[in-house]
Amino acid sequence: MENWLTKRAKLDPNKTALIIEHSDFTFSELNSTVQLCAKKLYNHIHKGERAALFISNSFNGYIAILALQQIGAEIVFLNSRLSSDELKFQLNDSGAKLCLVDDSSDYHQINKVNTNKIFLSDILSMQPNHDYQPVAEFDNNDVTSIMYTSGTSGRPKGVLQTFGNHFYSAIGTSLNLGINDKDSWVLTVPLFHISGFSIMMRSLIYGIPVYLITNFNEEYINKVLVNERATVISLVPTMLKRLLNNLPTDKHYNKYFKCVFLGGGPIDNWTLLRCNMLHIPVIQSYGMTETASNVVALNFADAERKVGSSGKALFPVNLRINHADSDGIGDIEIKAPNVAKGYLNKQSLFNKKITDDGFYKTGDIGYLDDENFLYVKGRKDDMIISGGENIYPEEVENIYSKLSGLESIFVIGVQNEEWGEIPVAYVTLDKDAFLSGVDLIGFGREKMAHYKVPKEFRLIKEVPRTASGKVLRRKFKDIEYEKM
């Protein structure tokens, strides 16, 4: 296919491409700005080389991403919340020739790393290189982005995402949501995540504007959703709750608003009920870095009827449950043109996740109901087997999430001579809340099968997380706790 940016600038030169605070840019203006940036960067980086990006959700960051793509360089997206050691590892592992640093953001961690840095604010004063030409084509098989994913164990792995991955991902979503040229997408998730970058690619492929939100300010975002013609916003559950809490009772989202596109784990029923009352459709979805964003999503017709489900596998996606138990619960496996090409420098590790007949083993477990709706039970590695019964920590945690006073709860399997493993809960409480172990066990026994109820509750001060905010379940065993 023709280069998506130059193609879109030809198709819709005068259409708005990007809205950031009080500035609008058409596709033609966006293209010119990107090409000028690429022309300058071309002094330092060429087609087929690899460049790392340390950016926040800024205009300069947005332009830098597109400029590298125009040059034909592979973009290594760095999570701006990583420690300097983690950044060092990813820069070394990727062999990035240079690292573009967004100096409008907090860059002290990357500053500690000894690498070839270019500050985005310095690009402006560079001389344009007149040998530069944007790539003529985006080849479906070519890698355009590399994103590191920690997984639950071992070193982070660089996921190789191709143009084809992003194209089929975008098409699967447009076929599901019925996107048209009057739509627009609010981008407040990080640009360096697949959730954010995929919105940029959709903007080029669909020809729709992006509202780029530079920092998560509930009041500002609600104003955009109320006053502007913003039709879709990608959110994770925490963000959605913050928006709802901030929305004045006499306001509602603009009449063209289509949906909250929700990723990043399950949402509680109470929040869904609030959205329902406010006429805010919520489209739940399921996806990962390795599938270049979502592969499963609900649609409008079923959103209410199938609460708790992530939806159906999108049109280009073949999904199956393998090694299912007698309840139909088993490994979620996916075959689709949006499954990534592999892991950088660790192709054999990636190949191990591909079955003989070409399905990608997501590492998640779940089941399909009799109408082909997917219900995700959690990570296979997190599953607890106690006395021959499978316990899914997320299921237990979701039930406890409705209990007031409990700030967070994580259920872990602990070795036990009699049962093999037993479920144990690590909890943090709301300020001034008081809950005893007896209370917690009592609550659980009312709500679920007894074997699922944690045998012990352990009060902790802080939840161990990765830089990107993922909970590090294996770390719980080493932290200090107080028996409840």
Added chain:
Amino acid sequence: MENWLTKRAKLDPNKTALIIEHSDFTFSELNSTVQLCAKKLYNHIHKGERAALFISNSFNGYIAILALQQIGAEIVFLNSRLSSDELKFQLNDSGAKLCLVDDSSDYHQINKVNTNKIFLSDILSMQPNHDYQPVAEFDNNDVTSIMYTSGTSGRPKGVLQTFGNHFYSAIGTSLNLGINDKDSWVLTVPLFHISGFSIMMRSLIYGIPVYLITNFNEEYINKVLVNERATVISLVPTMLKRLLNNLPTDKHYNKYFKCVFLGGGPIDNWTLLRCNMLHIPVIQSYGMTETASNVVALNFADAERKVGSSGKALFPVNLRINHADSDGIGDIEIKAPNVAKGYLNKQSLFNKKITDDGFYKTGDIGYLDDENFLYVKGRKDDMIISGGENIYPEEVENIYSKLSGLESIFVIGVQNEEWGEIPVAYVTLDKDAFLSGVDLIGFGREKMAHYKVPKEFRLIKEVPRTASGKVLRRKFKDIEYEKM
């Protein structure tokens, strides 16, 4: 990708897939019907084999197409208006193992051909073959349909269309028109043409209903467009004019109606003006059998502003004008994932149409204005478009060359209000030979599809030629003749 029909039946089992007269079929019902038909046909045809189809726009024809696709057989679409000689050639050339014949249609031409025929009405009584399984996947690189196109010279060529061709064609159109799950498409163009078959594929890919029109009855079609929630209809100019002439002045198309999707040559301004007054948006487009339907189309925003243009190259399509003259007019060349794989048995001929850098030479000439809108000037070689059908003068001339008494014949397109163009023949006779216009029309009707037969024969004294002896086709219109 997963098999499109079984996938769509999983995604939208209860959604309407097909409406024909007073019957509705959901995707689940359509799938069941098709699978049963395939199970029976499997006694006669297998994956990888080739089957010809001689059908009209009937329910049985619709099912037969999908059944062959489910088996994984390559479908050879026969134009039901061809003569028996033409049919014989295509059946031989394609090596079709059998020919499915729609016996609800006029099948006397195919009946004259000695081939392995199965009548669609006989399938019902066949025993199902329990070894049958629908193909699990539709591979983008696999051929699914073969359609013959005559070209400007020589014998017709079988165009090899892959699943990928049809997929990218559908996606290009949905990105342009912003199709969503509330849309539906009225199918009144022939199923055996790419214009009709592509609507079937879009239905599976988008998950939208098709209104299948079994014969072109203006009154009935207008009723569908007025009373039903029909949003798009594909038409050629002649059809559009007939609908407009029939539409009662107090009626208008239903409020969800989106557009007439117009192919098959240029439309006059007067008709466009009428559509405009009646609030019927017209989306002009440009495409061919070799590109699996349209590659260029107008969009809603520009439809009025750019009258006379076919629009812009769709998102997956790279289009350029090569060898342009000083006015910018030159060869229309296309690079896109919807360009066909080749010509059956004539790959070297197809390869000659591909430039060194991978562009397909359409054989059409035209230009792009400064906003990248395409204006098609016509066939490089004088093709005639009459009522949406392509007529290649040299093909007709070749057939007549066998008639004794005729010294020479040249077929030219003449402007006609009803058909766009009609073929008219300029002839010279052998000394002392006598042939009347009636004789010549009678001969033609025996040998070729009726639309190809010149509507008028004009006797001339001398053929206009260049000094070097080349025939000057454009000069015919100016010379003296005697009506035969």
